[in-house]
Amino acid sequence: MTIPARDLLETARRELAPGPDDNRLVPLVAAGKAGREVLGALAGEQYRIINSDWRSFLTLAARGGDGPTREFFAGLAHGEGLVLPKLVTFAAACGMDEAALREYRPRAGCQAYPAYVAWLALNADPRDAVLALVANFAAWGEYCGAVARGLREHYGFDDNGCAFFDFFASPAPEVEQQALAAVQTALDAGWDSATALGYGRLVQDYELMFWNTLAG
Known part of the structure; x- marks a missing residue:
């Protein structure tokens, strides 16, 4: 009997969830202990990530072999388009205009995440990429x-x-x-999630590398 997609997603999220102390930067921002220059760097790195992921999701949508997979990635790409202006506003609050965002020099440890998503877009079965990426969304x-x-509490934003x-x-x-819908369609077609979980572990590792590179 085919396992329900919801059970698989919950299992993936549980297995791939980061530990409470794995991310060094977020607790610093939450407590107001990160310097404002770190916030500007966060904006600069995300500016490149959002633009890169937007293209990667469109590529995955184009490569998707079924409607639900294509719809999932097309929806993610649409979301990147919606959120990009909000990122520009965040950057402005950090004292960076769009020229400064474009001129910002990114760090390899931060850009490893979008580079890997781009690798998935070109090399992975899009069904594997669905599970690998969505398992990371909760964290x-x-x-x-x-x-x-x-x-809001410490920086006056x-x-x-x-x-x-x-x-x-x-x-x-x-x-x-x-x-x-995408995962259930894949499961109903006999898809095996083992490779996707391996990809998901790397996605989570690169996510933590992003934050921890900024933490210094």
Whole structure:
């Protein structure tokens, strides 16, 4: 009998979840102990990540072999387009205009994450990429929620300045339903999730590398 997609997603999230002390930067921002220059670097790195992931998700949508997989990645790409202006607003609150964002010199440890997502877009079975990426979304959302609270409580950022992080911290039931549909379609077709879980572990490792590179 085919296992339900929801069970597989919950198992993947549980197995791939980071430990409470694995991320060194988010607790610093949440407590107001990170320097403002770190916030600017966060904006600069994310500017490149959002633009890169947008293209990667469109590539995965184009490569998807079934409708639900294509819809999932097309939805993610649409979200990147929606959130990019919010990132520019966050950067402005950090004292960086778009020229400064474009001129920012990224760090290899931060850009390893989007480089790996781009690798998945070109090399992975898109069905594997669905599970690998969606398993990481819960941790990313929690990090963004903690950063948003820290920005408001300790750095004086208003709702506009926090909107980038609020976007990812907010529940996204449509994305969840699209992910479930894509995974269930794959399972019904006899897809094996073992490779996807391996990809997911690397996604999580690169995610932590991003934050911890900024933590110094």
